Amino acid sequence: MTQNRSTWDSAHHHPSAPAWAPGSPPELVWSRYIGGRPCAAETMAHALTAAKRGIPVHFHTPTEVKAAVTGSGRAEKAQVTTMVTRILSLSQAPRPADAADALALALCHAWRRGAPG
Numbered sequence: 167m168t169q170n171r172s173t174w175d176s177a178h179h180h181p182s183a184p185a186w187a188p189g190s191p192p193e194l195v196w197s198r199y200i201g202g203r204p205c206a207a208e209t210m211a212h213a214l215t216a217a218k219r220g221i222p223v224h225f226h227t228p229t230e231v232k233a234a235v236t237g238s239g240r241a242e243k244a245q246v247t248t249m250v251t252r253i254l255s256l257s258q259a260p261r262p263a264d265a266a267d268a269l270a271l272a273l274c275h276a277w278r279r280g281a282p283g
Contacts, residue, residue, distance in 0.1 A: 193222040195275045197231055197267075226274050231267075234274035246270050 194216040196209060217223045229239035235249045247266040251259050253273060260266045 193224065195224045195226065195271060197226050197228055197271050224275060226271060226278070231270050231274045234277055235270045243267075 194213060196213055213223050226234075232241040232246055233239040235241075235253065236245050238245075241249075243263070243266075247259050247263070250256075250266045250269045250273065254269065260269055
């Protein structure tokens with residue numbers, strides 16, 4: 167499930183939000199959990215700032231991301247890492263471990279958008 171967060175109001179602005187140059191990034195994709203930890207306030211601030219600036223913000227659940235790369239929304243972290251390594255034809259698993267989660271999120275989003283792959 168992808169949700170466009172561009173309607174969030176400015177009352178949710180966080181003081182540590184990034185100061186992006188106009189036009190970049192083209193979109194922001196995030197998940198509630200990265201590396202087994204709930205997203206920090208800083209990550210939410212990035213999403214809110216992006217939305218305020220008209221940058222599309224998309225959300226994918228951990229179950230959705232796991233299912234996209236492994237075929238099972240209940241996959242273990244090792245399975246996600248193995249599949250990301252295979253899908254991207256990497257010679258070794260992404261390091262640090264959270265990198266596999268970020269790559270899985272990117273793959274999930276690209277496939278949901280209809281990107282080839």
